[in-house]
Amino acid sequence: MEKKYNICLDIGGTKILGAIFNEKDEIVYRLKKKTKSEGDSSDNVESVIIKVVEEMIAESGIPKEQIHAVAAGAPGVIDQDAGIVLFSPNLPWRDYDIKSSIEKKVGIPFYIGNDVNMGVLGEYKFGAGRGHQQVIGFFIGTGMGGGMILDGKLFTGYKHKGAEYGHMVLEPEGPLCNCGQRGCLEALSSKQGMSAYIREQVTRGRKSMMADYVTEGVFKSKALKKALNAGDAVATEAVNRACHYLAIATGNMINTISPEVVVYGGGVVEATGDLFVDKIAAEVDRYCMPSIRTTVELKAAALGDDSVIYGALALIEEH
């Protein structure tokens, strides 16, 4: 029997997105599942993946024998060639050979990569970076993720720890980041960075539709969109400030890499359309060399929430 389907997963700290692709790279079945209640040992997270895969096979009605491979994007430092999770900040994995373990239990080839790397790989193969050899991505969420396609290949650096330009320092005495640095891009331009700015302004007495969302933790991307549409001044300032630093970071990455495409993805970009890309593009020329800038396109991610899932598909096709 021909193996013509692939199962692709986006494994987050709180939820798993799943899709089954047919041989034409079309999604024929989808699943969304929460992970948090399942406990926090690596064995349990793994068992969730296995359960999700088995559930997807059962509910889609596709025979297991027709599944060619399973692949996943997950947070953390991951060796995508060997299928080993070296370190994961939100999941309890360390030097864990999840590939062998899942393959033994499920009996289907399994691949895994860092979620942002998979997102950029997805955009490179199927989305905004299609047809180009040098593609870099900024994924703007609670954190700030980076991923690079260099000379047509996912680049992750020594021990797969690279592409962390989301933590590029732009203000040495700026706000403290979770990473321990001050004034890095994540602390300035991620949802955490924007939420901190809004919180500061609300604390000093300014009004904002975002006030309730940022009292504890970060806002939801949809709430930001609503506030921007209503002309909320504090929310607008937060976005302008985030885009200012994203423009500097983008300029620095353009000078460093000479990419053909810079892709912006993540929940905030997905919710606000071209807003972030337009604001960054309006300012970036100041922060890179004109001769390099002329051959770079700035684009919003084309696959939206599915970037990571498509990247997992690309990882299967690369093997």
Added chain:
Amino acid sequence: MEKKYNICLDIGGTKILGAIFNEKDEIVYRLKKKTKSEGDSSDNVESVIIKVVEEMIAESGIPKEQIHAVAAGAPGVIDQDAGIVLFSPNLPWRDYDIKSSIEKKVGIPFYIGNDVNMGVLGEYKFGAGRGHQQVIGFFIGTGMGGGMILDGKLFTGYKHKGAEYGHMVLEPEGPLCNCGQRGCLEALSSKQGMSAYIREQVTRGRKSMMADYVTEGVFKSKALKKALNAGDAVATEAVNRACHYLAIATGNMINTISPEVVVYGGGVVEATGDLFVDKIAAEVDRYCMPSIRTTVELKAAALGDDSVIYGALALIEEH
């Protein structure tokens, strides 16, 4: 007859350094020549290279038939695979197929690459980066050059315009650079940046042994060394400031690439020994992620003024 010698050149705006290597990669003959007087058309610069090669053959007494190849590092945007000078700031070359032209005239295979890229390639194959797959370099001279070995290969980005992190913006409203940006690393930490700082301090009445050197243009590296040894306060401040920004830029590059080695080269480093590397190393931990920092070594270039020449040799050996 066996072709066992290679001629390698470092082509600067004002001088050419040349070396003949034997089959053991040892330098058996050296030459140094000024170029400026030769005029400024691409044809004349090319004829200088040809004259130098012929002179080296004649004076070394090595038969031309025993020369395997000639290779050169030169400033500018260069396609090192095709041997085409796309653009050169100081030399009058644009989309110039110097490889074909020189091969036709000299009858020996000719290779060429960007000088800083060749410098990093030289350090990777024969110097401070030996044995590693991810090596990045900062070459501190009148300008600030960058070069990257990624996954064991020289990376130059789309149309060979990348590795310009010498122009990474660190102070958006900082001093103006020749590149047109404000506050980029070159404007802060190169000899031009340090000279500008010293000039400012002298102008406001402070005393410095460097005063005469920076009235017009940049200081000589040996003069800086002398001033530092004498405890010149203004010179010391200029170096501390340069190293502060080099530490931030290094941290940003460590986060971006996850290199195994960062090499610092160029005239200033050559003249001052480990001073720059030590100062940068003392500060860099603040500006990169600890988990990435643990596997990075910071080193002074091991080949000194010969980095570019050895890189040219590596370019021959790669082909």
